Amino acid sequence: MGEKLREIEERYEQVQKDLQDPEITSDIANRKKLGRQNAELEPIVFAYREWQKTTEELRETEELLSDPELKEELQQEGAQLKEKLSQLEEKLKLMLVPKDPNDEKSVIIEVKPGTGGEEAALFAGDLFRMYTRLAERRGWKFEVLQIEQKGMGGIAHAVFSIDARGAYSLLKHESGVHRVQRVPKTESSGRIHTSAAAVIVLPEAEEVDVQIKPDDLAVDTFRASGAGGQHVNKTESAVRIRHIPSGIVVSCQDERSQLQNRAKAMRLLRARLYERQLQEIQDERSEMRRSSIGSGDRSEKIRTYNFPQGRVTDHRIGLTVHNLSAVLEGDLDEFLTALSQHEQAERLANKPPDAPPPFP
Numbered sequence: 016m017g018e019k020l021r022e023i024e025e026r027y028e029q030v031q032k033d034l035q036d037p038e039i040t041s042d043i044a045n046r047k048k049l050g051r052q053n054a055e056l057e058p059i060v061f062a063y064r065e066w067q068k069t070t071e072e073l074r075e076t077e078e079l080l081s082d083p084e085l086k087e088e089l090q091q092e093g094a095q096l097k098e099k100l101s102q103l104e105e106k107l108k109l110m111l112v113p114k115d116p117n118d119e120k121s122v123i124i125e126v127k128p129g130t131g132g133e134e135a136a137l138f139a140g141d142l143f144r145m146y147t148r149l150a151e152r153r154g155w156k157f158e159v160l161q162i163e164q165k166g167m168g169g170i171a172h173a174v175f176s177i178d179a180r181g182a183y184s185l186l187k188h189e190s191g192v193h194r195v196q197r198v199p200k201t202e203s204s205g206r207i208h209t210s211a212a213a214v215i216v217l218p219e220a221e222e223v224d225v226q227i228k229p230d231d232l233a234v235d236t237f238r239a240s241g242a243g244g245q246h247v248n249k250t251e252s253a254v255r256i257r258h259i260p261s262g263i264v265v266s267c268q269d270e271r272s273q274l275q276n277r278a279k280a281m282r283l284l285r286a287r288l289y290e291r292q293l294q295e296i297q298d299e300r301s302e303m304r305r306s307s308i309g310s311g312d313r314s315e316k317i318r319t320y321n322f323p324q325g326r327v328t329d330h331r332i333g334l335t336v337h338n339l340s341a342v343l344e345g346d347l348d349e350f351l352t353a354l355s356q357h358e359q360a361e362r363l364a365n366k367p368p369d370a371p372p373p374f375p
Contacts, residue, residue: 019111020059020063020107020111023056023059023060023063024060024063024064026052026056027053027056027057027059027060030049030052030053030056031053033049034046034049034050034053047221051119054119054180055119058110059107059110059111062103062106062107062110063107065103066100066103066104066107069096069099069100069103070100072096073093073096073097073100076089076092076093076096077093080093108363109359109363112359112362112363113362114362115183115184115187117183117187117218117293118181118183118184119180119181119183119184120180120182120183120218120219120220121176121177121178121179121180121182121183121218121219122176122177122182122183122186122187122216122217122218122219123160123174123175123176123216123217123218123219123282123283123286124146124174124175124176124177124186124189124214124215124216124217125172125173125174125213125214125215125217126139126142126143126146126170126172126173126212126213126214126215127139127170127171127172127173127212127213128165128169128170128171128210128211128212128213129192129210129211129212129213130210130211131195131208131209131210131211132210133165133166133167133169133199134195134199134208134210135210135211135212136165136166136169136170136171137167137168137169137199137200138169138193138195138210138211138212138320139169139170139171139173139212140164140165140168140169140170141195141343142193142212142214143162143170143173143175144343145342145343145344145345145347146175146177146189146345147175147345148344148345149345149346149347150177150179150345151345152345152346153179155177155178155179155182156176156177156178156179157175157176157177157178158175158176158178159173159174159175159269160174160175160176160267160269160279160280160282160283161173161174161266161267161268161269161279161283162174162175162269167200174283176219176282178219183216183218183219184355185351185355186216186351187216187218188331188350188351188354188355188358189214189216190214190215190216190317191213191214191316191317191318192211192212192213192214192316192317193211193212193213193214193316193317193318193319193320194209194210194211194316194318194319194320195209195210195211195212195319195320195321195322196208196209196319196320196321196322196323197320197321197322197323198322198323207323211316217286217287217289217290218286218289218290218293219282219285219286220285220286220288220289221285224285224289225285225288225289225292227258227281227284227285227288231258231259231260232256232257232258232259233256233257233259234254234255234256234257234277235254235255235256235257236251236252236253236254236255236273237251237253237255237268238251238252238253239252239253239268239269251273252268252270252271252272252273252276253266253267253268253273253276254266254267254268254273254276254277254280255280256277256280256281256284258284258288261288261291263284263287263288263291265280265283265284265287266280267279267280267283316330317329317330317331318330318350320339320342320343321339322339324337325337325338325339325340326339327339327342327350329350329353329354331354331357332353332354332357334349334350334353336349336350
């Protein structure tokens with residue numbers, strides 16, 4: 016089956032031993048790291064062991080084919096085992112293709128209006144609600160980290176987290192410019208307008224991923240603005256954090272507690288620092304991200320939501336569905352599945368030279 020699979024099995028067995036060692040797991044960072052490794056390796060090892068078991072069953076079946084009384088029955092059983100073996104081989108090939116190391120992470124998503132003025136802000140609000148409903152449909156934990164609203168249900172900027180294992184693997188393809196074609200609520204002549212909003216999906220970094228020194232932070236507090244009653248005017252609960260080495264600035268004012276706002280701001284800062292770290296290490300990936308997000312101009316779209324025709328088209332894979340209202344209610348499954356499969360196919364086609372050879 017190849018040295019690669021045997022090495023993976025050995026690593027998995029070592030992780031299992033380490034997880035049982037109190038001296039190792041007493042460290043929270045170590046325990047989390049081992050847990051992630053276990054989750055990554057276990058499906059491959061189980062599939063490999065199933066392949067080994069099926070291979071042995073097929074060998075035993077073929078040895079008995081010399082018995083004429085059992086030949087017909089065993090030929091049918093052998094054909095079924097060969098089919099199962101073929102499916103397992105394909106499954107293992109896909110599993111061994113190098114994956115995005117962030118696929119198992121939760122996400123932080125930013126939504127902001129692009130070209131189109133007030134209508135772009137309204138569409139950004141629609142996208143924000145679409146992802147909220149997607150999280151509800153899947154039972155994912157959804158939390159708003161920062162939001163700046165803008166009349167009639169629009170938003171000027173929103174940042175939120177979706178806490179679910181593997182959320183990044185599904186949602187990373189949402190990064191880019193989303194375009195809408197519809198008659199705005201403010202348009203009296205009934206003309207169709209085109210506007211856009213940008214979506215940025217970041218893997219949520221844990222403390223073990225990004226080390227932030229307290230001395231590198233400049234923290235300011237200020238009074239929150241917007242809705243919130245008397246509390247807003249009396250308490251400096253809002254927090255702004257500047258990371259001095261990178262110049263990155265984040266702020267949060269949506270919670271009543273300064274402590275809660277600081278915790279949310281740190282999550283956002285950690286995600287942005289992690290993204291910058293990934294950009295430095297993976298220039299090619301960062302270039303792809305910049306080109307997909309662009310400036311927020313509607314000509315750089317990845318997906319179009321056409322209201323007059325009730326359709327949604329993803330331009331990267333040429334997929335069009337005619338259930339726009341369901342999509343805006345969070346039914347993105349068809350797009351998420353197709354985009355993940357497209358990524359898998361590309362990874363398989365472009366696997367590096369040191370990837371394992373085909374199965375015998």
